[in-house]
Amino acid sequence: MKSAIMNNLQQISEQNLVDIEQARENGQTAVGFYCLYSPMEIAVAGGAIPLPLCGTRNDPVAAAEETLPRNLCPLIKSSYGFAVSDTCAYFRASDIIIGDTTCDGKKKMFELLSRQKTTHVLQLPQNQDAELSMSLWRSELERFKKIIEDATKVAIDDTRLRSAISLMNRERQARKTLMDVNKAIPAPLKGTQMLEVLFKVGFLADKKMGISFMEEVTAKAREGAFLPDTSAPGKAKRILLTGVPVGLGSDKVVKIIEQLGADVVAFENCSGYKQAFTVDESKPPMEALAEQYLATPCSVMSPNLGRFALLAEMIRDFHVDGVIDLTWQACHTYNVEAFLVDEFVQESSGLPTLHLETDYAESDSEQLRVRIEAYLEML
Amino acid sequence: MRYAGIDIGSRTIELVVIDEAGQIVGSRQADSGFNPMVRAKEMTRELTYDSIMATGYGRNLFEISFDAPTVTEIKAHAVGARVLFPGGTTVLDIGGQDSKAISVLGNGRVKKFEMNDRCAAGTGKFMEIMARSLGFEIDTFGDEALQFKNELTISSMCTVFAESEVTSLIAQGCSPQDIAMALHKSVIGRVVQMLKRVLGDGDIVFTGGVALNRCMQQLLADKLDRKVLVPDDPQLVGALGAAFLARDAG
Structure with a gap:
């Protein structure tokens, strides 16, 4: 059952690339995204296909280091490396690129990336203060809309926006419902399985197909289809992974935690639960998008209070035994915020945290294993 | 019943055997060499025990070869240090290829x-x-x-760069003792940064091979203004902790 579902996902993913090529031949535009802050709804409203391009594999890092400094976040190097080495089918398929000024490394990387492909960078404010930041963000989203209109030759009106918001809300709701499955004890899905489903579904051009696939996995997981036959129910320590995003290829920490007998039951990051939001469908669409997306609780915001509220909610709802805070090497914002996360989690829930700083390479796996094992012994 | 703990480190292997009362009834130490499992096997043949627990970076290999339970060196050091010094609240272990600072709770658990x-x-x-x-x-x-006479500063912490800094200080005519002191101070500076992230109130237990170094002991106590407790055999602490955990596991 388990393997049948995953094989099906593999087939859907392979077919997806063919479908995207077909759609582009028929005149549809593909828009590459690098960050959760840019609303995909605007691309969808213009009839374009949104593609997440954030790099999660180590392979292209060497190619990136021919240009970028070695002491830079592996996510940025991987993203750039995929582009310059032409090894990512989704980057190749993208007609234009949308980036945003999230962190220093990314915004400077986008300057170089624009030599590979037309790149538009949205000026993301550094805090979520309504008076200071909202007018800038609103005007950036208007500019974004114009960019999509120019690329797709579609006039994006409120009706189109509303239906895009509704579709994307349904997709996010399906994601959230799937992730919420692991509130149960024992967790019906392994962290690595959850990661694979969420990661691969993200690329699907046919959003409705992605939604129904996630609904199917949710139903099967609830029936216990993914539970190992030999599990000791409820014995595994339940870990919340917070911090930087993880995807296939950058999931070594999740794998090590599982190898050591614990479960990663929740992901407080932008590849996980930070996507579990709903855009308000009762408000004027551009306003609703600006408000909801700016509220994304990433460490690039200062202060980033939303993250602590989300952590508290998730620690409670997912019945968490421990919190592991992951920082990609040279990601200053998450690295500094780790101190506040540790302090907050200890004070609010009495749990110790483990902060790990690493990159996409496997070279430090044994060192990570000792730290994680010692942390699990503490719980 | 006798319980053994073996700490397979990057530079040395230690084996400790305790009795039911927790008294050390035997111990062995050897260089890890190029084949630590062969060395570990030789050592375990020299002492008798009923059960064994392994720690150190070679613990997983030992687990496979000897079908023995394992514990991380973090927990083993916390337990071992607590056995020797019940009043110690923070453990500093400087081993061959890593260093760690551990804050220990009253019940011996790692905080x-x-x-x-x-x-x-x-x-x-x-x-x-x-x-x-x-x-x-x-x-x-x-x-x-x-034995130093003059204060010098070594700013490079990287082994390769520090070595060239040492070479240039020698070329400037600085005494080896003065340079030695500067090196010790640079290491302590680094270690104290790490220690301060976990430091609680109370005494510090200093373990690992580097704890044998009197200059390090003294600089650490001065810098933190704390009592620094050093076991008679600081390299055995991890193995001792593992032996106690073997006993507690039954």
Whole structure:
């Protein structure tokens, strides 16, 4: 059952690339995204296909280091490396690129990336203060809309926006419902399985197909289809992974935690639960998008209070035994915020945290294993 | 019943056997060499015991070869240090290739820990290379440093750069003892940064091979203004902790 579902996902993913090529031949535009802050709804409203391009594999890092400094976040190097080495089918398929000024490394990387492909960078404010930041963000989203209109030759009106918001809300709701499955004890899905489903579904051009696939996995997981036959129910320590995003290829920490007998039951990051939001469908669409997306609780915001509220909610709802805070090497914002996360989690829930700083390479796996094992012994 | 703990480290292997009352009834120490499992096997043949627990970076290999349970060196050091010094609240272990600072709760459980295992800086390996470049034996390196007359500063913590900094200080005519002291101070500076992230109230238990170095003991106590407790045999602490955990496991 388990393997049948995953094989099906593999087939859907392979077919997806063919479908995207077909759609582009028929005149549809593909828009590459690098960050959760840019609303995909605007691309969808213009009839374009949104593609997440954030790099999660180590392979292209060497190619990136021919240009970028070695002491830079592996996510940025991987993203750039995929582009310059032409090894990512989704980057190749993208007609234009949308980036945003999230962190220093990314915004400077986008300057170089624009030599590979037309790149538009949205000026993301550094805090979520309504008076200071909202007018800038609103005007950036208007500019974004114009960019999509120019690329797709579609006039994006409120009706189109509303239906895009509704579709994307349904997709996010399906994601959230799937992730919420692991509130149960024992967790019906392994962290690595959850990661694979969420990661691969993200690329699907046919959003409705992605939604129904996630609904199917949710139903099967609830029936216990993914539970190992030999599990000791409820014995595994339940870990919340917070911090930087993880995807296939950058999931070594999740794998090590599982190898050591614990479960990663929740992901407080932008590849996980930070996507579990709903855009308000009762408000004027551009306003609703600006408000909801700016509220994304990433460490690039200062202060980033939303993250602590989300952590508290998730620690409670997912019945968490421990919190592991992951920082990609040279990601200053998450690295500094780790101190506040540790302090907050200890004070609010009495749990110790483990902060790990690493990159996409496997070279430090044994060192990570000792730290994680010692942390699990503490719980 | 007799319980053994074996700590398979990067530079040395220690084996400790305790009785039901927790008294040490035997111990062995050897260099890890190029085949630590062969060495570990030889050592375990020399002592008798009923059950064994392994720790150290070679623990997983030992688990496979000997079908024995394992524990991380973090927990083993916390338990071992607590057995020797019930009043100690923080453990500093400087081993051959890593250093760690562990905050210990009253019941011997680990409260928090920090580790440096990314580079040789601030480890036994660093001390060895620096002693050699100054023509000192590692066993007397600390005593030589305590003979210093002039304050010098070494700013490079990277082993490779520190070595060239040492070479240029020698070329400037600085005394080996003065340079030795500067090296000790640079290591302590680094270690104290790590220690402060976990430091509670109370005494510090200093373990691992580097704890034998008198200059390190003294600098640490001065810098933190705390009592620094050093076991008679600081290299055995991890193995001792593992032996106690073997006993508790039954």
